[in-house]
Amino acid sequence: xxxxxxxxxxxxxxxxxxxxxxxxxxxxxxxxxxxxxxxxxxxxxxxxxxxxxxxxxxxxxxxxxxxxxxxxxxxxxxxxxxxxxxxxxxxxxxxxxxxxxxxxxxxxxxxxxxxxxxxxxxxxxxxxxxxxxxxxxxxxxxxxxxxxxxxxxxxxxxxxxxxxxxxxxxxxxxxxxx
Numbered sequence: 001x002x003x004x005x006x007x008x009x010x011x012x013x014x015x016x017x018x019x020x021x022x023x024x025x026x027x028x029x030x031x032x033x034x035x036x037x038x039x040x041x042x043x044x045x046x047x048x049x050x051x052x053x054x055x056x057x058x059x060x061x062x063x064x065x066x067x068x069x070x071x072x073x074x075x076x077x078x079x080x081x082x083x084x085x086x087x088x089x090x091x092x093x094x095x096x097x098x099x100x101x102x103x104x105x106x107x108x109x110x111x112x113x114x115x116x117x118x119x120x121x122x123x124x125x126x127x128x129x130x131x132x133x134x135x136x137x138x139x140x141x142x143x144x145x146x147x148x149x150x151x152x153x154x155x156x157x158x159x160x161x162x163x164x165x166x167x168x169x170x171x172x173x174x175x176x177x178x
Contacts, residue, residue: 018073022113031113035076038116039084040068040165042102043094045124049148049169050092051141053160054132064141064155065163067091068116084119092140093130097123108164118165145169 005025014021020033032038043050043066056063069087072078081099089095102118132138143151148169152162 018070029111029113034072036073037071037080038068038107038114039071039080039087040066040116040118041084041088041099041121042066042118042168043088043092043096043121043124044145045094045142047146048142048144050088050094050124051143051151051166052091052130052132053139053141053155054136056161059161061159061161063161063163064152064166066165071117080117080119084117084121088121089127089130091130091132091136091138093126093128094121094124095127096121097125 003025005027008025010022010024012020012022015033018033018036019030022029022031050067051064052067053062053064055061067088069083069091071080071083080101084099085096098121100120100122102120104115104117106112107114107116130138130140141151148166152166152170156162
């Protein structure tokens with residue numbers, strides 16, 4: 001790293017409750033505030049995967065996603081597994097018997113410093129309808145894994161955006177040219 005912009009001090013240009021606009025030399029990017037992180041949940045129950053759809057203001061339309069949520073936004077030092085279990089139940093109405101950490105990934109490393117921890121929810125039990133907390137209006141979709149590509153195409157044709165993390169469910173088909 002010989003470019004001085006890589007080692008310049010980070011400066012916060014603006015900060016809100018959850019995000020901050022930052023610069024480092026000539027680079028501009030956004031990051032989370034207060035040490036808040038994110039958890040993304042792969043919840044497969046039998047032959048089905050749980051997906052959520054909700055309106056996303058930055059996109060100006062609904063987005064189909066894996067269940068996800070913030071870690072440490074309410075309780076400092078919150079464990080990823082606890083936050084992921086809470087978010088899964090709030091959003092989908094399913095409770096996990098166990099949460100397994102898969103790893104940490106970058107959301108959009110060219111413009112966001114945020115990373116997320118991908119977890120797998122195992123041993124699912126439906127405990128309520130889901131839909132998120134007040135104001136989230138989340139629609140829960142239980143989709144057969146073998147029909148994810150078709151379901152995604154139908155939702156996109158209806159004007160719904162797809163979150164990039166759904167590519168993991170389409171990977172083999174994309175690589176095979178399907």
